[in-house]
Amino acid sequence: MDENKVFEYTRYTEGIETMKAAHKVLAEYAFTPSLPQKGYNNRSLHIDLGTLKFTEKKIGEDMKKTFTGGRGFGLKYLWDAIKPTTRWNDPENDIIISPGPICGITQYPGAGKSLVVALSPITNIPIDSNVGAYFGPLLKFSGFDALEIQGKAKADVIVVIDGVKGKVTIETAPQESLDSHVAAEQFTHQYATDEADLRNVSVVSAGAAAAHSLIGCLNFSYYDVRRKVTRLKQAGRGGIGTVFRDKKIKALVVHGPQVKGDMNHPADLGRIQRAGVKLHKEMHDFDDKMCTMRKVGTTNIVSVMDAYDLLPVMNFQYGSHPDTKNIDKTMWVQQFTQGIPDGCWYGCSMACAHGVDEFALRTGPYKGHKVIVDGPEYETAAGCGSNCGIFDPLWVIECNFYCDTYGIDTISFGTITGFIMECWQRGILNAERTGGLDMSWGKGESQLELMHQMARGEGFGLIAGQGVQRMKKIFSDQGWGDYAFLNDIGLEGKGLEQSEYMSKESLAQQGGYYLTNKGPQHDEAWVIFMDMVNNQIPTFEDKAEALYYFPMFRTWFGLNGLCKLPWNDIEPGDNRTKNAPMDAAKVPEHVQNYVDLFSGVTGREITKEEIIKMSERVYQFQRVFDLRMGKGTRKYDQPPYRAMGPVTKEEYESRQERYDKQLMDWMQIDPAGKSTEEKMALHRKYREDRYQKLVDAVYRRRGWTSNGIPTLETLKRNGIDFPEVVATVLPHLSESEVREVRAAYTVDKKEIKNKISKTKDKKPASKKTVKQDKKNKPKIKDKKPAVKKAKPTPKKGKTIKKIPAKKKPAKKVIVKKKTVQKLVKKIKPKAKRTVKKAAAKKPVKKPKKK
Amino acid sequence: MKYLKTNPSLCKGIKACEKTCSKAFFKVEDPEKSAIRVKQTDSGFEINVCNQCGECIPICPVKALSRNKQGVVMLDKKLCVGCLMCVGYCPTLSMRTHPDLREPFKCVACGICARACPEKALEIAEK
Known part of the structure; x- marks a missing residue:
């Protein structure tokens, strides 16, 4: 690229001073700005938008030891903030943004991540989302290791954290846009002191569609000094943007000091520098030969997935398509500025x-504007592209742009649209039911219109925004389709839409998706190649080991504010020759880099094994958290059948040779003379049984009961046997474990009574009632302690009462009848755009396996 | 474009250049803080120093690297965030870093080392 190139974008800064003058400060708080010492400020900031109160909370050594930071801090704060009965739109739902101790170092790739945690509207369990851009590091360099936002504002507000002046304000901001590409630019320019200061401001915002759906995302901004434009990265998964807008937050703005290379005041800067330079050199030497991340980012794998029949095509029916070449890296290398x-x-x-620069939009309120589009990344290209039968890169780019600016998760949106399009293909939906939208495969324009409807809060877009799990119920309740079939073809688990890999032929990846804490995403384990392509984990135990190690290892990135990609999307040149295949998959030299980074920043010496232990504490805690919120048991770990095998005849017959061979090889059944339906039934039984065996093996390896509950031993081993945690699992434990708990913990009958009544009274969940052995149990001193310590139990079993099983709130998909009627009523067909039903049922050309 | 031209065949390994360079910029005689480095090889000595190729300039995320009027690649420490990408991306590995220092450093073709070299193995030249 020409160093002096000037990019031409539509600008949104006109009149920003007038807009700023219209702000009214509702509340103000002064604090002492600080820089972290050895990676921590040892304090967090809590803001209640309902009461307009600010509170600083101390973070002590116990908190750091148990939860490390980032996602760990987020989950701990969320646990303290909500009750088992809390729902996502209750004021006590807490959005926590925490960067982690390593976050903010500048020497190592991928070290600026923030972790966002909240109770998800789409799953009703905790969600955590890992996001780049500058907000987290600048928050940390302002003086806080986490930001918590509880309560709901009466009208739209912004929160401004000025880490230079030491001031936090809650302000009205009536004139700025809700949409992120505009809002980020406007607020960045309003709160920077001059052009050089623009890079020290970062904005968090959602967008117009976040409030009308359950799949809202958050955009985190940063100022690109070369392009001279604000850019966006997304905390995409689980609907945190929806919670954000429910709290009536228009934006969070942080203005931090200018960043230098030692802002974390690390214990050993040289150790970090050495690791960083080593990795920079590997990128320089090997990226072109390995993943070409610098040229095309994660889109490098579109063609790889297609080649292995793993690319989701038409709602995960197929794994490849002849038109994939139109959305693979050969296209993106031309679209992305190099x-x-x-x-x-x-x-x-x-x-x-990467970004598509000066992209001229073709639809919606910004039609004709020239914008930078951040992405597409692989998930967007696959989800909004191939999974919807859309192979036109321009539609994928447009969809990416509007998802971001409207505050919508591209992964959920892609999986949702694919599901809708298959419903259209099969006559479950038609023009009358979609309000005139032709949702045939490949209709990029319809996909965009669906999105615009979501932003306007109208039409079929409102239903789409409810997500796949709720749509299954809505469509069957309306009598449009059979629930069992809809359930089979809708790719979601625990309510979260699956991310964009085909798992049918990889049992381990089925577990990698559905034996996860927050629902089927690839953040925990991506083991398709190891399992399906390289056959490195053939037994259930091998797969279970992979589904223990990788989720634990990958959790660690989220504890520390790191990106996963530099771990294994670049490898040392000799990684594959120096290490045995399974060891090579762990990239041992890079794991050592992470040891060096953590120890170099915090001064706390750790080992590679300690990385797993740090993660497991938080991972097991999150599993218990799911249980606390009414999920976290075996029945919530089940995939829809589409994730496991062929649901329809077309799917089977498109890969008949493969499936017939599997009948012979796996089941020793001769397929000759059997109908497709018979063969499909045999496959289904085999595949479903096989999955249950995997579940058993994984649960054993993770230290869970056969119902997926962490055992007392597991909690103790991980040092998270806090009374409230134990109390949550207690009703699910074995008799011997219950006896052990009775011996070790004191549970006062009166206090249990108090606890129950407090829950009913909906008072803050800060007072805990289960008492614990003071000597043996870890203590969390910070802020409201999670547990109240008790004297050691004097006599075994004497004062213990079994904690009554909590009455779990109904966790079925709740789609109120009235809501459905309202939603369906809102869909008004547009006369001119009605598509004939017959046309909708037109047979679809099925791509054949290559 | 001004740069430091090296003639390794004349080098006798006295390393006066390293001492002078670190003394001039960091006030210590420490080869680890010298922008120019001399290494003994089987056949003699190898001199490693920035040739002002400028490949580091577009790598920098904050535009802290640029050429001055003489064509020398200069680092603006005020803008630099110490990410060291330029160090890993230098094709001749001549961008330096040191644990005591937040920002990297490099040869700015000042010529102090050339004047210190008794063997005339170094000279400021144009290309």
Whole structure:
């Protein structure tokens, strides 16, 4: 790229001073700005938008030891903030943004991540989302290791954290846009002191569609000094943007000090520098031969997935398509501006945050505007592209742009649209039911219109925004389709839409998706190649080991404010020759880098094994948290059948040779003379049984009961046997464990009574009632303690009462009848755009396996 | 474009250049803080120093690297965030870093080392 190129974008800064003058400060709080010492400020900031109160909370050594930071802190704060009866739109739902101790170092790629945690509207369990851009690091360099936002504002507000002046304000901001590409630019320019200061401001915002759906995302911004434009990265999964808008937050703004290379005041800067330079050099030497991340980012795998029949095509029916070449890296290398540093935090030489510059929009309120589109990344290209039968890159880019600016998760949106399009294909939906939208495969324009409807809060877009799980119920309740079939073809688990890989032929990946804490995403384990392609984990135990190690290892990135990609999307040149295949998959040299980074920043010496232990504490805690919110048991770990095998005749017959061979090889059944339906039934039984055996093996390896509950031993081993945690699992434990709990913990009958009445009274869940052995149990001192310590139990079993099983709130998909009627009523067909039903049922050309 | 031209065949490994460079910029005689480095090889000595190729300039995320009027690649420490990408991406591995220092450093073709070299193995030249 020409160093002096001037990019031409539509600008939104006109009149921003007038807009700023219209702000009214509702509340103000002064604090002492600080920089972290060895990675921590040892305090967090809590804001209640309902009462307009600010509270600083101390973070002590116990909190750091148990939860590390990032996602760990987020889950701990959320646990303290909500009750088992809390729902996502209750004021006590808490949005926590926490960067983690390593976050903010500039020397190592991928070290600027924030973790966002909240109670998800789409799953009703905790969600955590890992996001780049500058907000987390600048929050940390303002003086806080986490930001918590509880309560609901009366009208739209912004929260401004000025880490230079030491001031936090809650302000009205009536004139700025809700949509993120505009809002980020407007607020960045309003709160920077001059042009050089623009990079020290970061904005968090959602968008117009976040409030009308359950799949809202958050955009985190940063100022790109080369392009001179604000850019966006997304905390996409689980609907945190919806919670954000429910709290009536228009934006969070942080203005931090200018970043330098030692802002974390690390214990050993040299150790971090050495690791960083080593990785930069690997990127320089090997990226072109390995993943070409610097040229095309994660889209490099579109063609790879297609080649292995793993790319989701038409709602995960198929794994490849002849038109994939139109949305693979050969296309994106032309669309993405080349030769420009594209990291979402300083020092990211992997630079995968590519952008399509000066893109002229063709639809919606910004039609004709020239914008930068951040992405598409693989998930968006696959989800909004191939999974919807859309192979036109321009529609994928447009969809990516509007998802971001409207505050919608591209992964959920892609999986939702694919599901809708298959419903259209099968006559479950038609023009009358969609209000005139032709949702045939490949209709990019319809996909965009669906999105615009979501933003306007009208039409079929409102139903789509409810997500796949609720749509299954809505469509069957309306008598449009059979629930069992809809359930089979709708790719969601625990309510979260599956991300964009085909797992049918990889049993381990089925577990990688559905034996997860927050629902089927690839954040925990991506083991398809190891399992299906390389056959490195053939037994159930091998797969269970992989589904223990990788989720634990990958959790660690989220504890520390790191990106996963520089771990294994670049490898040392000799990784594959120096290490046995299974060891090579762990990239041992890079794991050592992480040991060096953590120890170099915090001064606390850890080992590779300690990385797993740090993660497991939080992972097991999150599993118990799911249980506390009414999920977290075996029945919530079940995939829809589409994730496991062929649901329809067309799917089977498109890969008949493969499936017939599997009948012979796996089941020793001769397929000759059997109908497709018979063969499908045999497959289904085999595949479903096989999955249950995997579940058993994984549960054993993770230290869970056969119902998926962490055992007392597991909690103790991980040092998270806090009374409230134990109390949550107690009703599910074995008799011997219950006896053990009775011996070790004191549970006062009166206090239990108090606890129950407090829950009913909906008072803050800060007072805990289960008492614990003071000597043996870890203590969390910070802020409201999670547990109240008790004297050691004097006599075994004497004062213990079994904690009554909590009455779990109904966790079925709740779609109120009135809501459905309201939603369906809102769909008014547009006369001119009605598509004939016959046309809708037209047979679809099925791609054949290559 | 001004740069430091090296003639390794004349080098006798006295390393006066390293001492002078670190003394001039960091006030210590420490080869680890010298922008120019001399290494003994089987056949003699190898001199490693920035040739002002400029490949680091577009790598920098904050535009802290640029050429001055003489064509020398200069680092603006005020803008630099110490990410060290330029260090890993230098094709000749001539961008330096040191644990005591937040920002990297490099040869700015000042010529102090050339004047210190008794063997005339170094000279400021144009290309």
